Amino acid sequence: MDLYNYFYSSTSYRARIALALKGLDFNYIAVNLRTLEQRSEAFLQRNRAGGVPLLVDGDFSLSQSLAILDYLEQTHPAPALLPQDPAARARVLELSYAVACDIHPVNNQRVLRYLQTVLNVTEEQKQDWYTHWIAEGLAAVEQLLVNEKDRGGTGPYAFGAQPTWADCCLVPQVANALRMKCDISAYPLAHAVYTHCIAQPAFAKAAPFAQPDAPAKP
Structure with a gap:
């Protein structure tokens, strides 16, 4: 492939x-x-x-x-990265879509480029835009993780002891938020999932600065 x-x-x-x-x-x-x-x-x-x-x-x-x-x-x-149980599978997809459909589309590179090159926003305004949508989106994600914990979820991944699509989506989004200097202290469960995941070999292998086109890490 x-x-x-x-x-x-x-x-x-x-x-x-x-x-x-x-x-x-x-x-x-x-x-x-x-x-x-x-x-x-x-x-x-x-x-x-x-x-x-x-x-x-x-x-x-x-x-x-x-x-x-x-x-x-x-x-x-x-x-498997998706549970077989329909309800458990739907919960994983719910969080995955919260990232992929609600947070990422308004903060991806082509949107930020349009804000600056066509709408002529300032760097500060671009940062405000990014921070606003990260805060709104991660607040929703955090609540989904709270709900999972209330149902007896034990972690350390978003949905139990094994990684799922939810982790595949959440980790890059939190990484981007940190890179853009967003305060994520209000989302401790999301941060805990991220911290656990990036310490695992597969996630480390996939990390941005482990890739051949990455520059030397600052």
Whole structure:
């Protein structure tokens, strides 16, 4: 398999975590989002949406990180990253979608670039935008984790003793929030999940600064 991705892309990070958790090898193909390589004609011929990640498995290609996670789950079911029980599975998806559908879309790189280059917001205004949506989104995620704890959830992952899609989505989002200097002290359960996950080998392997296109860590 080939994975077209960018080291700082949180959606790429989700796919890398899932691949690492499932023990799947892949060819890492870097696409530099900062130089708009994803908008080059060569890349658009592969993915007309002009984004990463893009998974290519033989003659099959797929964009959208959650679609990639689902494809991996179907084609490589062990270890499972989604529970079999319908209610437990829905809870994992609920948190995954809270990150993927509510937080990430308003704070991804192309939105921030539009704010600055078209709407001419200041750096301070961009930071205020980012911080606002992180606070609103992580507050909702934290409540989902509180609800899980109230139902008897024991951790240390978001939903029990094994990683799921929820962790694949939450870890990159918290990493981005910290990189953007957002205060996440109001979300102790989310922070605890993040801290546990990044200490695990698969998550460390998938981390941004472990990737070949990453610069030397500051």
